[in-house]
Amino acid sequence: MNLFAPTLGADSVIEDALFLLIDAGIILISLATVMCLYRIIKGPTLVDRGLASDTVAVQIAGLILLLSIRFETLVTFDAVLIVSILGFVSTLAFAQFIGRRGAAQ
């Protein structure tokens, strides 16, 4: 979507739709992250908190992905893999912690 040299035709319509969807997705994922933070704060048990923090990690990976498409930079693309790995490892550590503790309340 280049505002200074507009192109006409089907291609630019599709590309505009893609970028509109990316913008909507950035807003949607930010909203979803806030909803997961609510679950982390409210969550009645420890398991809910660990689960919601894992979901937040996945969403931050998706947000980084969408932002790197939106601003057309590939520098942050590697961060998606890093954030996914960190989320996985933190979930494993959380499960070990709950298992050692013996009580999931």
Added chain:
Amino acid sequence: MTLNTVLSLGAEAAATGSSDALSISGIRDALAVVALAIGLFFMFVGVLGVLRLPDAYSRMHAASKCTTLGLTGMLIAAGLHLWTLDVVAKSATVIIFTFVATPIGTHLLAKAAHHGKLPQWDKTLSDELADDKADPDMAATDDEIGIPCVDTEERSSRARRLRMSA
């Protein structure tokens, strides 16, 4: 209209400058729009499940399935839109990693929650892991299913019992 017709129309449009048909990058962008819409839908539905479902086990079900599919859809969209070798390779790596890692993490979390006697929803129909633990023929001890045990004395006595029974 077959794909060849679309492609020839696109090439013609690129040659003449008028573009009523999609070029190849336009087709890839259209597929990326579809993949991104699917991914965002699943991501948001997963978060709605985490927010609204009644107990932790069903929340795990919503979170793991939907976020896996959501991230996969977004990565497919990124690979289709950018379409360079490194982006496609990194996207494939992250997709494979997510498909392996998220079910493993959620499975471990669910096992730890069950081991910690997390109460289930009132309307849960069956609890087969508890049935298997109660069944002496199955003899599924916590050591066998991989939950770490804090009490070393209990662990050693349990190991002794296992060795005697074997």
